[in-house]
Amino acid sequence: MTTPIDYVHGYSAHETRRLGDQADTLAELLHSGTAYPAGSKVLEVGCGVGAQTVHLVTASPQAHFTAVDIAARSLAQARARVTAYAPDARVSWQQANLFDLPFPDAEFDHVFVCFVLEHLATPRHALTALRRVLRPGGTLTVIEGDHGSTFFHPDSAYAHAAVDCQVQLQSTAGGNALIGRQLHPLVTGAGYTDVVVRPRTVYADRSRPALVNGFTRNTFIAMIESVREDALAAGLMTPSDWDRGIRDLHRTATGDGTFHYTFFKAVAVNPGALDPGDASD
Numbered sequence: 001m002t003t004p005i006d007y008v009h010g011y012s013a014h015e016t017r018r019l020g021d022q023a024d025t026l027a028e029l030l031h032s033g034t035a036y037p038a039g040s041k042v043l044e045v046g047c048g049v050g051a052q053t054v055h056l057v058t059a060s061p062q063a064h065f066t067a068v069d070i071a072a073r074s075l076a077q078a079r080a081r082v083t084a085y086a087p088d089a090r091v092s093w094q095q096a097n098l099f100d101l102p103f104p105d106a107e108f109d110h111v112f113v114c115f116v117l118e119h120l121a122t123p124r125h126a127l128t129a130l131r132r133v134l135r136p137g138g139t140l141t142v143i144e145g146d147h148g149s150t151f152f153h154p155d156s157a158y159a160h161a162a163v164d165c166q167v168q169l170q171s172t173a174g175g176n177a178l179i180g181r182q183l184h185p186l187v188t189g190a191g192y193t194d195v196v197v198r199p200r201t202v203y204a205d206r207s208r209p210a211l212v213n214g215f216t217r218n219t220f221i222a223m224i225e226s227v228r229e230d231a232l233a234a235g236l237m238t239p240s241d242w243d244r245g246i247r248d249l250h251r252t253a254t255g256d257g258t259f260h261y262t263f264f265k266a267v268a269v270n271p272g273a274l275d276p277g278d279a280s281d
């Protein structure tokens with residue numbers, strides 16, 4: 001198995017569940033507007049355990065998907081998930097590094113990338129590399145979050161500090177948990193045209209219990225909780241301040257608590273073949 005990059009969330013069963021909860025809870029919010037024509041060839045890069053793949057194939061049952069991930073284990077889980085969920089889906093699976101894809105030039109009509117750029121040290125380079133396999137006139141869709149968009153009630157400096165630990169640890173691992181706000185310059189800088197970025201906001205309060213559970217608790221707080229050991233080992237917070245921060249985050253998911261987070265979705269067009277200077281970051 002290829003060893004994956006230093007991926008801040010890891011590849012545990014807990015993370016598999018979290019990615020599934022995240023994708024299922026946010027499917028309508030993130031996937032609305034994304035449907036590919038019958039017969040079109042779509043590349044999903046960094047498919048992970050297939051949490052988004054099931055929604056892609058549901059929205060575009062007649063398209064042909066190729067799903068790629070660098071981690072063989074995730075890819076096997078993705079295949080099992082999609083087979084169970086949509087046995088007739090047209091998906092090919094490929095273990096590969098998105099910086100060095102084993103496909104001919106201009107092979108795909110569309111490329112879809114969700115929650116991958118945030119883990120890469122050179123996201124613009126990644127977007128440029130994807131242009132090679134995308135036909136001229138083909139579209140790119142990228143979805144990323146931005147932890148700086150997190151605010152909640154009751155407010156808590158301890159809770160914000162716990163979120164900041166995740167931001168710092170992801171940065172130390174070479175990623176960027178604040179990447180959502182940079183999508184327009186990144187996609188434009190990689191040479192795409194017709195770039196449109198729109199925010200997709202999650203807001204959860206007691207009137208939306210499915211979001212409180214599926215997003216606030218099982219997606220966002222679960223993600224922050226998962227970095228406890230690393231945050232404490234790095235001395236970013238004391239154990240008691242950390243525990244207070246997590247308690248305060250959970251408080252936003254009870255009673256009169258509220259929680260807000262914004263994702264960003266970019267859609268753009270590949271104008272044509274790469275120029276020699278396009279590949280550098």
Ligand SMILES: C[S@@+](CC[C@H](N)C(=O)[O-])C[C@H]1O[C@@H](n2cnc3c(N)ncnc32)[C@H](O)[C@@H]1O
Pocket residue numbers: 004005007009019023045046047048049050051052068069070071074096097098099113114115116119
């Ligand atoms: C946060 S997960 C997102 C998975 C999925 N897109 C989703 O939204 O549930 C990021 C995925 O990107 C993959 N990945 C990271 N770097 C990669 C690379 N260079 N080439 C291919 N996949 C990569 C990781 O293995 C991981 O499965």
